[in-house]
Amino acid sequence: MIDRLIQWLLRNAVRLIAFLIGLGSFGAPFATEQFLTMGRKLPFDTHGLAYPVAFAVVALLWNLFAPEAAEAFRRWRGAPGLWRTLVRVPVRMAGVFAGAAAVLFVLRDDSRFADLLLTALALALALWLVLSERGRQTVAVAGVGISTLTQRLGSSLVVVIGIAGVTAVLVAMLSMAEGYRQTLARTGSADTVLVLRGASAAEVMSTLDLASINVIEQAEGIARGPDGRPLASPETVVAANLPIKGGAPDQDGSVQLRGVGDRAWLVRPQVKIVQGRKFETGKREVVVGSGAQRQFAGLEVGKQIRLGSEQWTVVGVFKSGDAMDSEVWADAEMVAATYRRGASRNAVVAKLTSAKAFKPFKAALAGDPRLQVDVTTTADYFAKQSEGMTTVIRIIGIVVGSIMAIGAVFGALNTMFATVATRAREIATLRAIGFRGVPVVVAVMLETMLLALIGGVIGGVLAWAIFNGYTASTIAGGVGQLTFDFRVTGRLLWNGLKWALTIGFIGGLFPAMRAATQPVTSALRAL
DSSP: OHHHHHHHHHHTHHHHHHHHHHHHHTHHHHHHHHHHTTTOOOSSOHHHHHHHHHHHHHHHHHHHHOHHHHHHHHHHHTOOTHHHHHHHHHHHHHHHHHHHHHHHHHHOTTOHHHHHHHHHHHHHHHHHHHHSHHHHHHHHHHHHHHHTGGGGHHHHHHHHHHHHHHHHHHHHHHHHHHHHHHHHHTTOOTTEEEEEETTOSSGGGOOBOHHHHHHHHTSTTBOBOTTSOBOEEEEEEEEEEEEBTTSOTTOEEEEEEEEEOTHHHHHOTTOEEEEEOOOOTTSOEEEEEHHHHHHBTTOSTTOEEEETTEEEEEEEEEEOSSGGGGEEEEEHHHHHHHTTOTTOBSEEEEEBSOGGGHHHHHHHHHTOTTOOEEEEEHHHHHHHHHHHHHHHHHHHHHHHHHHHHHHHHHHHHHHHHHHHHHTHHHHHHHHHTTOOHHHHHHHHHHHHHHHHHHHHHHHHHHHHHHHTTOEEEEEETTTEEEEEEOOOOHHHHHHHHHHHHHHHHHHHHHHHHHHHHSOHHHHHHHO
């Protein structure tokens, strides 16, 4: 049955080309869509579903309503001169667009539909190899080629090492973006809100006067502490300079200094003192995040540091497991006095009674004529803060990975063309005794995909062993350095493996086609 299906597909090659033309027509906007939505996380890839449906509709309409065009196209294929040239160019361009669209669709890191499609294709291939006669022929031919890999160890290692390098670099770059995103995502929650002055993009750009702070603290929906007071923390955020650990004597970095009161510890219960104690109100004392302590020099408990024009004493170290680990905390009144902020604060962070209280709370502040503020959950705020940097890192990783992938593709092409050339007589003999072209094509492709799979696994393991948990830092929000760990997740490893298999597919496709289409008599005379 499967053999008949393949024969039907071969007989209806014109319709397949028509399908490619429809696919290519949508290739350019599809590719653009993938790049624009690369950094977006969707629960289901609805954008990706729209394009295959459109491709299928175009192909269906072509075959149903334009049989004369299909027949004319069949005649033009054999026509000499201008008509042949005019037909070849759009068909080849359509194939290029279709191939590019298919590759981009498969490589999208948030495409569940692509993953399901790949799984279905792999299952269909496995069933074909097991159940059909040509599938069993393919397994036999592939077994012969794979058994000789040890005799071609040098050329095989070129493919494996090249693809392993691409996978390792790509996964490492994407793990940096994932670590940055996860660190900021863990910082917020749906039942904690951040109130800023209207049209403020970040805390450091906002200013709230004392009257506004008093109104915000009394708003309905804010949770109450054990003492009955609202769980609202007015906070001052400034950028301070500290010497970088391991840097030159005059090399300073930017750290985010947050002035808080006693409510801050209740609003953020995940912040725990792990060494020393909390700072005392009215004193120039600071507690430092564990991430900031790793990044900057002189933040050990008991030492003094210079912030602004004053000397401050480090009295404790806290850990929260999120972006707060990169900050330095001190008494809000003392920070405001040192940096001449008066009674104003940058923001108010409040704990709500529940996540459902957010909309009434936001509506109450929006309807108060005394206030001009923006209200958002801390989860949304920090997710938005991570979008720009995460997208930039991902684009850089994909660009670097793509450049390396091109080199790996050429390496695979050279290796497999050489392999096909050395096995030309063997392949020709198989075809002469009854093996058809399809088993030969698939067998060569399986050999290349196996090498790509090995390279992808090696590259993923290397990236996980070297970079998972590696600590780095970068400027966050234009204020201070954010310390975060690289995160090599299972999703990233799967994306790296998809890249490896795609390189193997492209690198093995043309050699496989050459092996299947080379005339038997010419191949037998070649050696």
